[in-house]
Amino acid sequence: TGSGRQNRDEELFGHKPFAVIADYFAKKGIATLRIDDRGIGGSSQGKDDDTTANFATDISTAVDFLAAKGYLNIGLIGHSEGGMIAPIVAKMNNKVKFLVLMAAPGTKIEELLIQQNYLGGKLAGMTEKDLAEANVMNKKIYDFIKSYSGTTYEEDLKKFMTENFQGKMSKEELTQTISQTKKNWFRYFIKFNPDEYLSTIKIPVLALNGSLDFQVPAKENLEAIQQSLTKAGNKNFKTEELTGLNHLFQEAKTGAFAEYADIEQTISPKALAGMADWIAKLKK
The missing domain is CATH 1.10.10 (Arc Repressor Mutant, subunit A)
Known part of the structure; x- marks a missing residue:
């Protein structure tokens, strides 16, 4: 999930984007595991001094949980700060086979x-x-x-x-x-520089961003992600700017923070299809 404590649905502004993604993926034959962040829902309280690095260990443990059940084709979807966490986990855990980065930081x-x-x-x-x-x-x-x-x-x-x-x-x-x-x-x-992790990632990566995202501006961050993955020698990655979408991947007018709760749509169909289609191709 992105910054702040969110439940397994990444519930915010009256929307549940991770629940929508999970439902769409299930219909496409892609299973998902979602967990509550530290300090919310069914998870432990966490500590006041927790950092992004601590959250990465939680996700790595979730990957190990799936691997122990026999799953082999395990990927991570990270939104916003989650797009920082996913490459950290991929660097520490070789059971991660692909990454989908949604509005992930690429610049310092x-x-x-x-x-x-x-x-x-x-x-x-x-x-x-x-x-x-x-x-x-x-x-x-x-x-x-x-x-x-x-x-x-x-x-x-x-x-x-x-x-x-x-x-x-x-x-x-x-x-x-x-x-x-x-x-x-x-x-x-x-102090975080995404390049320290992205420049080591050789597994397949899909990086998506909305053209109206002011929180993680698309042009600069997608270009930085592309540069880091190229530096890594990654042969299988795709970066794409989705026209008219905001930081939450809703179809928006301006992308302003004030719109998030007012937009009825939780997540754009083109974002959902883009992720599911890309993941499906990895199996071929």
């Missing part, structure tokens, strides 16, 4: 977040002046996190944020930013 996460914040703000109506100021602030925060080498991170983060941004952010914004960036998950996330 720091670069991705800068672009995501800019595009999201623009869609929300922010002025270029405000967007530029926010960009400078975000870059400054990310640089602090990436270069921090002390032993009292949370305390030093609060001091840094207060000294640099009090008056530039509202009290609520300052508190919210500190709450997000103090987490171990975010510290791991901001």
Whole structure:
């Protein structure tokens, strides 16, 4: 699943995309295993210092579970942060035979977040002046996190944020930013470079992205994924930008965050067919 705690259906904004994918795949003869993230549904509570790397071990265990039951043609579908997790798992577990990456990051996460914040703000109506100021602030925060080498991170983060941004952010914004960036998950996330894993992947890979995705912009990230897989010497991969789809692979008007819950469609039929048809061809 993507970032945040989600159940086995990747339930969000009133939609259950993983349930829809599983149902469509079943009708095409493709079985699926879905699990609840740590801290939700039937899974264990998890810990406050969990990171993307911890989540990868959960998925690797799920792969081993299937392999122990005799399944051989096991692949992973990762959406958003799940598209970071899938290559990590493929590198650590040779039982993974193919990957489907849905809106997966290909560029360095720091670069991705800068672009995501800019595009999201623009869609929300922010002025270029405000967007530029926010960009400078975000870059400054990310640089602090990436270069921090002390032993009292949370305390030093609060001091840094207060000294640099009090008056530039509202009290609520300052508190919210500190709450997000103090987490171990975010510290791991901001330093992550997908190329470190993608450039080692030689199994078949399908990477899809929507042209209206502002969270993981299609052009830059699909190009980066293609470059990494080419560097790996991967002979069987496909990258495709799907016109008119947003980050959740819904048919959208602008791709803005505000549309996610308002769109009735959970996931576009062309995304479903693209994944199922590609997987089916692997069996031939």
